[in-house]
Amino acid sequence: MKMAVWGLLAFRYALFPLFLFDRIVASPERLADHGRDAQQMLVFCLAFPLYTRWIVPQDDPLERHEGRVLRAMASRTLANFNGACGIAVLLYAALPRDNVKVLPAVGVTIAIATAAATHKMWARYRKLCTQTHTNIHTLVRLLEKPPGEGNGNQSDVLNAWSAVERDLRTRVETGYAFGTRFAPKAVIAALAEAVTTVGGQLPGHQEARDRALTDLQTILDLCIKQIDSVA
Template identity: 35%
Template sequence: MGVVSIIWYAVKLINEIAQQPDRVDEHFSSAMTFMYAWAFLPLWTRSAEPKGRSKEQLLEGLSARVRRAAVSRTVANAAGIYFAGASVYALVFTSRPSLLVPTAVTLGAAMIATGHKTWTRLRRLSTQLHANIQRLERDLMVIHSSKDKIPEKQDAARRSWDAVQRDLWTSVDTGYAAFSTPYLPHETTHDLGVRVENAIEALAGTPDAAKDVLEDLARIREASSERIDSVA
């Protein structure tokens, strides 16, 4: 809803500027909304995530979660650039109108570039996570059958989990952790890590000890598979 409102407001402001280009101060004041959107929209999107969901509900909605994070970051960055454009318009256009076209082209290119960077980051992370989960799944499934090398296979599974855990901790929309959304909430990742370790220990004597863990990993892998891009 917040994203739609910002897009609607942007279109409305463009129409107002086109119809009354001389009302510079008023347009600049209206554009301040986009500065707030740039600063707070991703944080609002993260805080608006449904609370109290079960693990199953969270994993089922994981693909939508990361998509919302990427969309809100894309719109927030575009809003920030939009505000920069409005500021330039208010401060420069009245005295140097010849700068309007090159400024608009530059800011438009910046808007496209930042959006592309956000979605490339998500595709790259999803591809890496998918590969690391596959490796972990294979390592878990061979522990019980490796009667003479169980400790080695367990250590291999732990190393594979370390890689998966790093991916799940990684933010999907930006590298600034304080203003971003991790692929999976930290508490859910921690709980999964405890269960993975328990499964690794139990697999030495119980062949189906990792059944529930593998089901959860498969759900995460399925969510990441929607954005696989091996050349991102």
């Protein structure tokens, strides 16, 4: 049900700004109505990414990993689009009637800014996937080495895990604290426990190694679809 509501909201607000601009052209004098529509788009800009994070199912986080990340990216794209359009409409409502001729320039500027922000966000995601793929491969090679082969010692494994952990804790769609982590906290905690067990050769390290390799391969499968070595 939550996913259905998410899809309906995404569809509605992907089209809402376009229909609003048609209404503005048809009835430019209805400034109060247009102002309320702009406020609605700004509320959507702030609330929709939060709703997207809230509806993520808590069971099987790795199996749902790709959908969770892509929904976060899509929600941020729609939020940016509606936020920019809402600001444009508020400027339209605030401008004196004799200054309406500047609206095309304002509209073009906001459109360019939105496109640039969206491009930067997706480039950030591709770069993160590429970096995570490289670091996970390094960790996997160390985990697959038989114990006692020098390169597979505890220090190397833990250093490689530190790099991977930083990647998994990075927000995929924004550099700020309110974004979505590349991997859920539960996944990071489980991997940290497994890698620590393997690195320290603690009891159960063989099972921990198998579990860590399986989880890391799942994340690699997601990353490989977005690799861009020149991002």
